[in-house]
Amino acid sequence: xxxxxxxxxxxxxxxxxxxxxxxxxxxxxxxxxxxxxxxxxxxxxxxxxxxxxxxxxxxxxxxxxxxxxxxxxxxxxxxxxxxxxxxxxxxxxxxxxxxxxxxxxxxxxxxxxxxxxxxxxxxxxxxxxxxxxxxxxxxxxxxxxxxxxxxxxxxxxxxxxxxxxxxxxx
Amino acid sequence: xxxxxxxxxxxxxxxxxxxxxxxxxxxxxxxxxxxxxxxxxxxxxxxxxxxxxxxxxxxxxxxxxxxxxxxxxxxxxxxxxxxxxxxxxxxxxxxxxxxxxxxxxxxxxxxxxxxxxxxxxxxxxxxxxxxxxxxxxxxxxxxxxxxxxxxxxxxxxxxxxxxxxxxxxxxxxxxxxxxxxxxxxxxxxxxxxxxxxxxxxxxxxxxxxxxxxxxxxxxxxxxxxxxxxxxxxxxxxxxxxxxxxxxxxxxxxxxxxxxxxxxxxxxxxxxxxxxxxxxxxxxxxxxxxxxxxxxxxxxxxxxxxxxxxxxxxxxxxxxxxxxxxxxxxxxxxxxxxxxxxxxxxxxxxxxxxxxxxxxxxxxxxxxxxxxxxxxxxxxxxxxxxxxxxxxxxxxxxxxxxxxxxxxxxxxxxxxxxxxxxxxxxxxxxxxxxxxxxxxxxxxxxxx
Numbered sequence: 001x002x003x004x005x006x007x008x009x010x011x012x013x014x015x016x017x018x019x020x021x022x023x024x025x026x027x028x029x030x031x032x033x034x035x036x037x038x039x040x041x042x043x044x045x046x047x048x049x050x051x052x053x054x055x056x057x058x059x060x061x062x063x064x065x066x067x068x069x070x071x072x073x074x075x076x077x078x079x080x081x082x083x084x085x086x087x088x089x090x091x092x093x094x095x096x097x098x099x100x101x102x103x104x105x106x107x108x109x110x111x112x113x114x115x116x117x118x119x120x121x122x123x124x125x126x127x128x129x130x131x132x133x134x135x136x137x138x139x140x141x142x143x144x145x146x147x148x149x150x151x152x153x154x155x156x157x158x159x160x161x162x163x164x165x166x167x168x169x170x
Numbered sequence: 171x172x173x174x175x176x177x178x179x180x181x182x183x184x185x186x187x188x189x190x191x192x193x194x195x196x197x198x199x200x201x202x203x204x205x206x207x208x209x210x211x212x213x214x215x216x217x218x219x220x221x222x223x224x225x226x227x228x229x230x231x232x233x234x235x236x237x238x239x240x241x242x243x244x245x246x247x248x249x250x251x252x253x254x255x256x257x258x259x260x261x262x263x264x265x266x267x268x269x270x271x272x273x274x275x276x277x278x279x280x281x282x283x284x285x286x287x288x289x290x291x292x293x294x295x296x297x298x299x300x301x302x303x304x305x306x307x308x309x310x311x312x313x314x315x316x317x318x319x320x321x322x323x324x325x326x327x328x329x330x331x332x333x334x335x336x337x338x339x340x341x342x343x344x345x346x347x348x349x350x351x352x353x354x355x356x357x358x359x360x361x362x363x364x365x366x367x368x369x370x371x372x373x374x375x376x377x378x379x380x381x382x383x384x385x386x387x388x389x390x391x392x393x394x395x396x397x398x399x400x401x402x403x404x405x406x407x408x409x410x411x412x413x414x415x416x417x418x419x420x421x422x423x424x425x426x427x428x429x430x431x432x433x434x435x436x437x438x439x440x441x442x443x444x445x446x447x448x449x450x451x452x453x454x455x456x457x458x459x460x461x462x463x464x465x466x467x468x469x470x471x472x473x474x475x476x477x478x479x480x481x482x483x484x485x486x487x488x489x490x491x492x493x494x495x496x497x498x499x500x501x502x503x504x505x506x507x508x509x510x511x512x513x514x515x516x517x518x519x520x521x522x523x524x525x526x527x528x529x530x531x532x533x534x535x536x537x538x539x540x541x542x543x544x545x546x547x548x549x550x551x552x553x554x555x556x557x558x559x560x561x562x563x564x565x566x567x568x569x570x571x572x573x574x575x576x577x578x579x580x581x582x583x584x585x586x587x588x589x590x591x592x593x594x595x596x597x598x599x600x601x602x603x604x605x606x607x608x609x610x611x612x613x614x615x616x617x
Contacts, residue, residue: 031238033191033201041199043191043236043249066247066300081199083189090278094201129186132305136245137186139303156224158202160283165223 013055014152019093019168020055023084026119032060032082032148034073034100044070046082047140048116050106057149058082058095059103061113064146071146074100080150083158087123092158093168097150110142173297174212178239178248179467182209183400184274185242190217192228192235200224205274205284207239207250208267209467210291215252216263218271219288226290229254235292238300243308247300252292259288262395269389269397277401277462317345318472325483330596331575332582334483335367338476343369346472348457350434353445353480354380354387355453355576357533363391363454364533366580368432375432376583377531390442391454398441398470400463429529439464443473447481452573455480487575490599511609512591516540518617525589535581537565542594542604543612556600578602 015023022028030046044067050059060082064071074080080100085092106112117138124134155168175182184206191201202225208216217237219226229235233254240247258264268286275284324337335353342348350370354363357379365378383392390397439459445452455477459465465473515524516539522532523539531539541564545551556574559565582594590607597603 031189031191031201033193033199033236035193035197035199039193039195039197039232040234040251041191041193041236043189043201043238045189045238045247063302066302077197079197079199081191081201083201083203085203087187090280092203096198133243133245136303136305137240137247160221160280164221 014155014168015051015055015058015095016169017055019155020051022086022091022093023049023058023095024051025086026116027086027088027123029085029087029120030060030082032062032070032074032080034070034080035077036069036073037076042067042070042073045138047113047138047145049082050109050112055152057151058097059106059147059149061109061116062146062148063140063144065141065144071102071148074148075102078150080148085158087127090159092160094156094158095152096154096156098153100148100150103147103149105145105147109145109147113140113142113145173248173299175209175215175294175297176212176467178241178246178297179209180243181239181241181246181248182207182215183242183463183466184270185463186240188237188239190225190235190237192225193232194224194228195231200228204237205280206267206271207237208263208270208289210263213294214255214291215250215294216258216267216289216291218267218284218286219257219290220271220284220286222287229290241304244305245302246304247302249298249300250294251296251298253295255291255293257288257290262393263291264289265389265393266395266397269386269399269403272403273399273401276403281403311347312345314346314468314472318475320345321472321476322479325479331484331487332367332579334480334487335579336369338480339367339369342457342476346457346469348459350437350459351455351457352432353453353455354391355445355573355580356391356451362533363387364535364580365429365432366453366576366583371432371434373430373432374583374587375430376587377535377580378429378431380431386440386442387454387456390444390456391451394444394446394451396441396443396470396474398439398465400439400465402436402438402462434458434460436460438462441465441470441473443470443477445477445481445484447485452481452484453576484573484575488573509608511611512589513611513613514539514543514592515613515615517615519615525592528588530588531581531584534565535577535584538577539581539585539592540612540614541565542602543610546604546606547610547612552604552606553597554602554604556602 032046033043036042046060048061078100080097083094121131121134157163157166188204188207190204193199204217206218210216235252237250267289271284271286275281321341324341339351342351352368353366355366361382363380365375368374380388382388386397437458442454442456520532521536523530523536585592585594593605595603
């Protein structure tokens with residue numbers, strides 16, 4: 001909680017309104033990474049996110065039991081990278097933070113995760129993926145949901161093509 | 171290592187995209203999508219290197235990576251811990267991944283964006299299954315090992331090459347459910363492949379040619395590695411392969427397309443396995459399907475195993491051939507019936523042969539027919555041994571691994587399809603007979 005108080009919402013957030021709206025669209029795929037001990041990368045799929053009113057903070061939901069090494073790495077290093085991608089358009093951005101911290105779940109978080117799963121199922125169904133398959137690999141016990149918040153400190157284009165890797169807004 | 175890479179190969183078919191996490195030296199994490207995680211062996215995978223991005227920058231200084239993959243049928247998820255070893259920018263692995271990527275790019279609308287710069291080879295340190303729900307594994311269409319065993323029975327029958335190829339393609343259809351297949355053999359100077367047998371096409375296409383390095387078949391031959399593409403891709407299509415083939419050799423352009431390559435216009439899955447024996451490339455065994463993702467890693471293994479046996483069988487037939495049986499009593503040849511002579515034209519430039527105005531064949535098979543006809547016209551001979559064909563300077567067989575048997579099959583098939591006046595048949599082990607039904611006139615055009 002100390003860390004969160006230290007990071008005042010940036011005057012001009014890394015994420016503009018359009019990008020914030022993009023990562024909140026239904027059907028956006030999310031995967032996160034963090035450095036574990038020995039600088040070993042840890043990885044895990046996220047199940048939806050929230051963005052604070054001034055876009056100063058992103059909160060990402062995980063099925064904690066499915067990615068314990070990632071959660072441990074986030075807790076220990078506080079460094080996070082999240083890739084957001086829309087399967088139907090390949091539009092992709094990556095957002096990074098250096099102050100990641102576990103947060104208490106908000107009351108609406110389990111419902112948020114469920115809405116996110118439904119949105120992703122619909123997105124992939126339109127691309128021809130069978131619903132039972134998508135539901136199975138997104139499956140999560142609501143009791144194991146974990147929320148991780150961070151202040152975006154850098155964000156990059158990652159849509160395949162010549163602009164991939166450039167900072168957002170450049 | 172708890173799980174071996176081969177046990178989760180189905181997750182590496184690219185049906186669902188994989189993601190990769192890496193860390194910079196200062197610990198800044200990076201996460202991105204990877205177009206292809208390719209199976210190399212039980213302890214290695216290779217990832218596509220397409221862009222100079224953060225992932226690449228990171229693994230060069232901190233060679234560790236974590237990858238998430240999903241099983242396309244059961245939804246089982248696995249986390250792979252990897253260690254970057256090296257990047258390959260040419261050779262069999264690179265070419266097989268390049269072909270596969272072309273299929274993925276075209277399937278995902280990324281043609282022209284996805285371009286393989288290198289195959290990044292990683293050691294697999296650990297594979298862990300992520301706890302969660304899983305769908306039951308679908309019942310496989312067939313047991314591939316049992317199918318493979320059934321297919322290999324054709325090699326125990328001791329038949330000639332033409333029968334062997336025919337039986338083999340029939341066995342692939344019956345036991346592996348592969349309805350469209352062809353066998354191509356390497357030509358003399360070793361830069362072209364010609365079709366000697368096919369199954370499942372309206373036209374046999376026997377005699378059609380493809381250049382090494384062109385399309386799925388040509389790349390498999392050039393790199394001596396199986397090439398498997400799981401989606402329709404213009405980059406590796408027949409049209410493209412034939413066009414390039416033609417461009418590479420302007421001289422023979424007209425003839426190369428004279429016999430159309432068989433092949434599905436709407437091929438969505440293609441798999442080519444090189445036929446190699448004694449360290450020498452003999453040809454390519456090729457199968458295809460109008461269905462996406464029709465051939466798996468296991469199908470690839472089955473076809474490669476069949477191709478290896480085919481290579482040994484062809485080599486063995488050749489050795490048998492070199493020691494012909496004692497001369498059989500020549501079959502009495504009926505004197506050619508009267509009628510208009512059939513005009514056979516031979517052009518020394520490329521050994522192309524035309525019957526009347528129709529192109530028949532060129533290359534070594536063309537040179538063989540010219541020798542047979544010249545000897546027949548001079549001495550009335552109709553019986554020939556493979557040994558004398560090998561020694562005949564006019565035919566110019568390239569070396570010991572000459573594929574003579576395959577050339578004879580090709581010539582025999584082309585004559586059967588294109589000429590009523592001339593026929594070639596086997597008259598014993600290592601022997602052939604020229605059957606002439608009409609008077610023949612041989613018109614020779616020297617170089």
